[in-house]
Amino acid sequence: MPCAVPKPNRKNKELIIKESIQLNQQNLHLLPGNIARPAYDRSHLTAQIVHIGVGGFHRSHLACYTDELMGKTDLTDWGICGVGLREADRRIGDILGKQDCLYTLMVKHPGGRIEARVIGSLVNFLLGCDNPAAVINRMADAATKIVSLTITEGGYNFNPATGEFDFTHPDVGHDLANPDSPRLVFGYLTAALKRRRAAGLPAFTVQSCDNLQHNGDMTRRMLLAFAHRQDAGLAQWIQREASFPNAMVDRITPVTTPADISYLDTELGLKDEWPVTCEPFIQWVIEDNFAAGRPAWESVGVQFAPDVTPYEKMKIRLLNAGHSVLGLLGSMHGHETIAGCMADPLFATYLRRFMDIEVTPVLDAVDGINLETYKDSLVERFGNPSLKDNLARICSESSAKLPKFLLPTIQENLQQGGSITYAALVIAAWCFYSDRGAGRDGRPLAIVDVMKTELHQAAAATCTDKLSFLKLQPVFGNLVRNRIFTASYVRMIDALYENPDISRLMQAILSAGK
Ligand code: CS2
Numbered sequence: 001m002p003c004a005v006p007k008p009n010r011k012n013k014e015l016i017i018k019e020s021i022q023l024n025q026q027n028l029h030l031l032p033g034n035i036a037r038p039a040y041d042r043s044h045l046t047a048q049i050v051h052i053g054v055g056g057f058h059r060s061h062l063a064c065y066t067d068e069l070m071g072k073t074d075l076t077d078w079g080i081c082g083v084g085l086r087e088a089d090r091r092i093g094d095i096l097g098k099q100d101c102l103y104t105l106m107v108k109h110p111g112g113r114i115e116a117r118v119i120g121s122l123v124n125f126l127l128g129c130d131n132p133a134a135v136i137n138r139m140a141d142a143a144t145k146i147v148s149l150t151i152t153e154g155g156y157n158f159n160p161a162t163g164e165f166d167f168t169h170p171d172v173g174h175d176l177a178n179p180d181s182p183r184l185v186f187g188y189l190t191a192a193l194k195r196r197r198a199a200g201l202p203a204f205t206v207q208s209c210d211n212l213q214h215n216g217d218m219t220r221r222m223l224l225a226f227a228h229r230q231d232a233g234l235a236q237w238i239q240r241e242a243s244f245p246n247a248m249v250d251r252i253t254p255v256t257t258p259a260d261i262s263y264l265d266t267e268l269g270l271k272d273e274w275p276v277t278c279e280p281f282i283q284w285v286i287e288d289n290f291a292a293g294r295p296a297w298e299s300v301g302v303q304f305a306p307d308v309t310p311y312e313k314m315k316i317r318l319l320n321a322g323h324s325v326l327g328l329l330g331s332m333h334g335h336e337t338i339a340g341c342m343a344d345p346l347f348a349t350y351l352r353r354f355m356d357i358e359v360t361p362v363l364d365a366v367d368g369i370n371l372e373t374y375k376d377s378l379v380e381r382f383g384n385p386s387l388k389d390n391l392a393r394i395c396s397e398s399s400a401k402l403p404k405f406l407l408p409t410i411q412e413n414l415q416q417g418g419s420i421t422y423a424a425l426v427i428a429a430w431c432f433y434s435d436r437g438a439g440r441d442g443r444p445l446a447i448v449d450v451m452k453t454e455l456h457q458a459a460a461a462t463c464t465d466k467l468s469f470l471k472l473q474p475v476f477g478n479l480v481r482n483r484i485f486t487a488s489y490v491r492m493i494d495a496l497y498e499n500p501d502i503s504r505l506m507q508a509i510l511s512a513g514k
Contacts, residue, residue, distance in 0.1 A: 020269040023118065025100035031118065032269050035104070038120030039071035045079030045123045049295075050139050052185055053150035054082035054092055056253040059119065060278035062148055062209055064105055067121040068300040078295040079123035081144075083135050085185065089127060095273045096125045104264060104275035108386040115280075116268055128188065132181040139192030140199070145292040147192070148207040149219065151185055154400030154450060156212065156222050161473055165225035176229060186226040193227070193242065194234050203241035205290045209249045211320050212404055213312045216244035216287065243291035248311040250283040250319065252381060254389040281381055285311045310366040317359050319378055321405040325354055325422070326382070327394030328429045332439040332502040337390055342383040350506050352379060353513060354422040362412040392446065398430060399451040399475050407479065414482055421488055421509055428492035429502055431469040435459035440500040451475070462497070466490050 021027045028037050049066070051058055063080055070076045082101070084093055096103070101122040107115040128135045139147055149155075159166040165186075166172065175187030182188050193203055206223065208215035220239075228235035253276060260277050264270050284297070288304040298304055305311065323338065329350070330341040341347040355375050363371065410423050434455040438444050449455060454472060461468035470480040470489065479485055495505055 020265050020271050023099045023102050023104065023270055023272040025102065028102070028118065034116070035268060035270060036115075036117040038067060038102075038118065040076075040120070042079075042120045042123065044077070045070075045121075046077055046143050047079045047081035047123050047138065048143055049078055049080045049146045049148055050083055050135075050144050051080050051148045051150075052083045052085065052188070053152070053155075054084060054089070054096070054122070054125065055150060056256065056276045056278075057249075057251070058082075058148075058150045058209065059103060059122075059276040060105060060253040061249060061251050061282065061284065063119055063121045064282070065284065065297055065300050065302060066295060067119045069295050069297060070121060072299060076295065078121070080121050081124040081126060081138050082122050083126050083128060083138070085128040085135075085183065085188070087129055089129075092274060093125045093127045096122065099272065101125060102272075104270060104272045106260060106264065106275050106277045107280050108277055108384065109280055110380075110384045110386060112386055114263070114268075114386070116264065116270070116275075118270075129183075132188070135188055136180070136191045136195065139188065139204070140195035140201070142199075142201050144192075144204055146205045146207055146290070146294065147189065148209055149185060150209045152397065152400065153210055153212055153404050154397055155185065155210070156218055157184065157186065157226075158218065158222060159474070160403055160477060165222050167229070172226070175226075179230060186223050189223055190227045190230055190234070190238075193238050194231065197234060197237050197241075202292050203238060203243075204292050205243045205245065205294070207245060207286075208247065211249070211316055211401075213316060213408075214246050214309065215312070216246035216289075220244040241291060243289045245287040245289045246308045246312065247284065247286040248308050248315050250315055251281060252279045252384075252387065252389055253277070254387055255393050257388070277387075279381055279384055279387055281377075283315075305367075310364045311369075314363055314366050314369070314371070314374065316405055317363065317409055318355055318375060320401065321359065321409060322351055322355060322378060322382070323394045324398065324401060324405050325351055325426050327391045328398070328426050328433060329502055329506065331391045331395055331445050332429045332433060332500065334439055334441055334443065335391060337388050338382050338394065339385045339387055339389065341391075342379070343385070346503055346506055346510075348379070348383075349510060350422065351382070353510060357419050357513065358413060358422050359409055361418050362409055362416070392448070395433075395445075396448040397450065399449050399455060402427075402430070403475055403477075407476065410479065410485065414485060419513075420485055421513075424485065424488045425492050425502075425505055425509060427470070428489055428496055431459045431462060431493065432496050432500060433459075434469070435462055436500075440502055462493060466493050 021030050066078050105117045105119050126135050157166050171183040175182040206219050208219045212218050224235050285303045285305050285308050326341040335341045410420050413420050458472045459469045470476050
């Protein structure tokens with residue numbers, strides 16, 4: 001459903017509209033003065049970036065940086081063509097279609113101020129499941145320089161047990177048999193790169209924007225494995241010609257609520273069916289390795305670094321893992337948001353101790369960053385009471401998140417004799433939560449996870465085998481073989497199943513650590 005940007009029409013300029021305004025290109029000049037709008041002519045933009053996965057995070061991060069950049073100088077033309085691959089992406093496509101690809105970013109400041117800004121960098125949207133050829137054509141087009149991805153931590157089709165691309169996934173079989181109508185991102189990338197090679201065009205950069213350590217290396221490895229099965233020569237060409245910069249991405253972007261949509265409509269006078277809310281903080285550190293050129297993102301605050309490993313590790317192990325700690329323990333307790341947890345001294349102290357005692361010792365020094373200050377800033381960001389970042393968002397897809405965010409910290413601490421207690425309680429709470437589908441007070445907790453059934457089955461067997469949850473190898477690998485970990489875990493499982501009041505156990509851990 002293409003939604004090419006129409007030329008501006010100023011016919012209705014003199015209308016003073018008291019009612020709220022429908023967001024679209026034609027109405028941009030009618031926006032109330034307190035809503036910022038694109039400071040550039042969108043009608044001439046070319047989509048040089050194709051982005052797969054137009055969720056909240058893409059719209060608060062890459063699209064926002066690019067909008068700001070284009071607002072700086074008229075000579076910059078880095079329009080973005082958004083792509084959704086699945087049926088679930090139809091709704092965002094329909095809404096963007098109605099709104100000429102415009103949307104509002106609502107930046108929520110801790111004091112309650114909401115800064116609203118219409119973002120104009122998206123210029124088109126394509127839905128792969130409706131028209132895979134259109135997506136492949138767009139990616140294969142000479143104008144495309146970068147294909148960026150937010151496909152979630154679970155989207156890389158990596159089998160943690162083997163460390164390799166998972167060829168057993170049914171969609172992979174489909175994509176190998178139907179290279180012109182793929183379902184997965186790797187099928188699309190391969191088809192487009194194959195076309196470019198045949199046409200004598202240069203390869204593009206594949207820019208991962210997901211929270212995985214070495215996200216560029218992972219993307220390259222997974223793509224090459226898939227492409228190699230189709231055409232070994234093509235895989236070699238991709239390896240030589242395409243680039244995959246590693247990157248650390250950061251901006252907390254809660255799920256948009258009906259209250260956000262109605263606030264924008266009634267308080268700010270703008271009708272937008274799917275605005276995005278986020279915190280004021282934003283960060284992106286990228287390795288400067290772009291096969292076909294890139295926007296001058298550094299002029300809007302993006303950092304380019306020769307090696308982003310220490311930045312990624314610091315962010316994922318502190319921020320993302322910190323979120324999971326609060327998400328799982330907080331849900332058990334009955335908290336609803338990250339800020340709600342942070343307002344509870346027990347949770348705020350537990351988080352900080354987890355960061356200090358279990359994460360900091362396994363981190364490497366990061367150039368120009370003082371870890372204590374970084375942790376203080378996380379505490380402040382998490383505490384932003386305006387943000388209302390729901391724990392359900394944090395706990396969703398924990399089976400893909402924890403192996404990246406938390407388990408490596410446990411493994412490294414086990415190797416170097418460090419503490420694992422704070423993290424072990426989180427795993428035990430996750431088991432209880434997956435078993436009962438409820439927290440300490442029996443209130444149901446919805447589990448949103450592709451592995452929901454497996455998680456539940458493994459957790460439910462805890463009554464006969466206390467280690468059954470840990471035996472879920474695709475999630476925990478060989479953690480179950482570590483006696484130090486299992487001893488601590490079993491103690492917590494015993495205590496939790498006897499009395500699921502998580503605060504009692506958190507308190508005991510904090511007291512023991514004094
Ligand atoms: C969160 C992230 O999904 C999660 O569990 O930790 O979405 C987090 O908000 C972002 O990575 C912040 O940059």
